[in-house]
Amino acid sequence: MERTIYREIEATGRVWGLAVILVGFVLAALASFFYVEHYGHIVTGMTNRIVWGLPHVFAIFLIVAASGALNVASIASVFEQKAYRPKARLSALMAMSLLIGGLMILVLDLGRADRILIAATTYNFSSIFAWNLILYTGFLGIAGAYLFAQMSKSVPYAVTRKVGLLAFVWRLALTTGTGSIFGWLVARPGYDAAIMAPMFIAMSFAFGLAMFLLMTSTLCRLSDRPIGDQLMQRLGRLLAVFVAAVLYFTAARHLTNLYTMEHAGFERFTLVDGGIYTTLFWLGQILIGGLLPLAILLLPVFGKSPKAPLVASALVVIGGFAQIYVIVIGGQAYPMEVFPGYEVVTGSGMSGIAEYTPSLPELLLGLGGVAVTLLAVGVGTKTLRILPTNLSDANIG
Numbered sequence: 152m153e154r155t156i157y158r159e160i161e162a163t164g165r166v167w168g169l170a171v172i173l174v175g176f177v178l179a180a181l182a183s184f185f186y187v188e189h190y191g192h193i194v195t196g197m198t199n200r201i202v203w204g205l206p207h208v209f210a211i212f213l214i215v216a217a218s219g220a221l222n223v224a225s226i227a228s229v230f231e232q233k234a235y236r237p238k239a240r241l242s243a244l245m246a247m248s249l250l251i252g253g254l255m256i257l258v259l260d261l262g263r264a265d266r267i268l269i270a271a272t273t274y275n276f277s278s279i280f281a282w283n284l285i286l287y288t289g290f291l292g293i294a295g296a297y298l299f300a301q302m303s304k305s306v307p308y309a310v311t312r313k314v315g316l317l318a319f320v321w322r323l324a325l326t327t328g329t330g331s332i333f334g335w336l337v338a339r340p341g342y343d344a345a346i347m348a349p350m351f352i353a354m355s356f357a358f359g360l361a362m363f364l365l366m367t368s369t370l371c372r373l374s375d376r377p378i379g380d381q382l383m384q385r386l387g388r389l390l391a392v393f394v395a396a397v398l399y400f401t402a403a404r405h406l407t408n409l410y411t412m413e414h415a416g417f418e419r420f421t422l423v424d425g426g427i428y429t430t431l432f433w434l435g436q437i438l439i440g441g442l443l444p445l446a447i448l449l450l451p452v453f454g455k456s457p458k459a460p461l462v463a464s465a466l467v468v469i470g471g472f473a474q475i476y477v478i479v480i481g482g483q484a485y486p487m488e489v490f491p492g493y494e495v496v497t498g499s500g501m502s503g504i505a506e507y508t509p510s511l512p513e514l515l516l517g518l519g520g521v522a523v524t525l526l527a528v529g530v531g532t533k534t535l536r537i538l539p540t541n542l543s544d545a546n547i548g
Contacts, residue, residue, distance in 0.1 A: 155237045157536035160374040160529075169373070170529060173522040180519020183512035184259040192262065196508045201483050205509040206260040208476050209517030212358065213253030213524060214287070214329060215351060216471075218322040219359020219393075221246035221294060223386075224301075225322075228315030234385070237539045238367065243298040244531045245363055246322075247291055252524030254287060256516060279332050286325040293318045302536065326355045333478065340417040341482030346407065350400035357393035358471045360386065361464035366528060368461055370538055377543040380457040387460030391448040394467060398441045401474075417485050420504070421477065428481040431473040440470010480507055 160166065187194060197204040224242035227235035258264050274281045297318045300311040330351030333342040364386055371378040405422065408414035421432055444463035447453045484505045532538050 156540045157240065157538065158540050159534060159536060160370065160532050160538060162533060163373070166373055166529070166533075170526065173526045173529070176515075176522035177519050177526065179515045180259070180517075180522070183515040183519070184264075187512050187516075188262070188264075195510045195513050197513075198505065198507070200505040201480065201507040203479050203483060204260075204507070205476075205480075205513040206256050206516045206520075208472060208479050209520050210253040210256035210260070211329065211479060212472055212475050213249045213256070213520060215326060215355045215475075216358040216362050217246045217249035217253065217290070217355075218326045218352075219355035219357065220249055220363050221297075221318060221322050222356055222359055223363055224297065225315060225319045228301075228312050229319050234382075237542060238363075240298060240301050240537045241367060241370075241528075241532070242363060243294050243301065243318075244535075244537050245366060245528055246359070247294045247298070248524045248527035248531065249359070249362065250287060250291060250294075251527055252520040252522075255523050256520035260513075260516060279328065279335055283325075283328045283332065286321070286328045290318075290321055290325050293321050322355075323352060326352045333482065338487055339482055339485070340414050340488070341421070341478070341485050343414070344404055344408065346400060346404045350397070350404060353393060353396040353400050354471065354474070357390065357397050357467055360390050360393060361467040361471070364390065364460055364464040365468070366525075367542075370528075370532060371542060374538065376538065377541055379543045382542060383457060383460045384455075387448045387463060390460065390463060390467065391445055394441055394444050394448075394463075397474075398437070398445075401436070401441075420485050421481060425481065425504075428477050428484065432477050432481075435473025436470050436477060438470075439466050440473060444470075483507075 195204060221242055223235050224239035224246075226232045227239040227242075258267055274285070276282070293314070297311075297314045300306045300314045327348045330348040334345050334347030336342040364383070368378060368383070370376075405418060408418045421428060423429060425432070444466045447459050447463045447466070453459050484507060486503060486505070
């Protein structure tokens with residue numbers, strides 16, 4: 152086993168080409184923001200009932216994945232797994248980049264982005280949204296300190312471990328806060344569930360690790376650096392555990408809702424006759440994002456292939472977007488019981504399933520956030536010594 156050496160990636164033609172494409176997506180996202188800012192949200196698919204649209208799906212996925220992307224660094228320092236240490240720097244950088252991309256979408260999508268300073272300095276501590284703003288900014292600071300501690304030769308390893316432990320606890324709180332946004336909205340039958348918080352933690356582990364696997368493989372290919380098959384298999388087995396946990400919490404949530412008459416209507420909407428939401432739930436979330444990755448990662452016929460973890464990771468990302476779409480959009484599309492015990496008449500705008508069709512500006516804004524994340528990782532690995540020169544199995548142990 153050689154000493155781990157970190158080097159910046161070189162700016163090759165492939166790197167520049169990918170950077171140009173990502174910058175194009177960022178510019179398209181900014182153009183979409185100014186278009187919506189000028190004409191108003193009426194040009195999007197959002198309505199008075201669907202107030203969180205496709206950009207929120209992208210933003211929440213990136214924010215949830217940010218917490219999970221730090222998992223590799225936590226395993227290295229908090230749980231003393233030396234084989235994960237060479238990847239810890241990239242793990243911290245990815246966590247910060249994912250959160251920055253997600254927050255960019257939120258700031259540009261909610262409207263009045265110029266008032267972000269007011270939101271950052273004036274807090275209503277009775278609101279879970281205010282708490283999440285503190286959690287997000289705190290996470291960026293702690294993850295940045297964690298990355299600095301890993302890279303600095305003057306910081307003792309004992310201090311790095313303590314910062315890593317703080318980052319581990321903080322990211323659990325962050326994801327709990329994100330899940331609680333939905334779990335505490337008791338007025339909506341699709342959200343009202345305390346299990347949302349632990350389910351979002353499991354989702355963060357799966358989504359973050361999947362993104363980390365895909366990004367690590369891409370960076371190693373772009374910089375012509377070896378990456379071991381056993382390393383990928385080890386991370387793939389860990390991903391299988393997280394995917395199984397997501398399926399478990401999903402099943403527990405829906406079985407609990409089916410047991411109570413209060414949520415029976417929403418469960419029928421999601422599981423049976425919800426149209427696109429039912430399709431996304433069974434085909435996107437359960438099959439593509441759950442069962443297929445487990446089969447690829449655990450069955451011997453697939454599990455020994457070096458590409459199996461990457462294929463499974465891509466499926467988990469697709470399934471993750473489907474899951475969050477069903478939670479965010481489906482939960483708003485199902486009507487609220489505005490006046491318990493009374494029927495809301497047709498024509499009031501509050502009865503029936505709300506319609507929603509994502510618009511092109513919404514899609515471009517979401518993709519722009521993903522591009523910002525990828526650019527941040529790329530700039531970080533280009534300017535800082537983040538990525539090891541050798542991630543082969545013989546070198547990492």
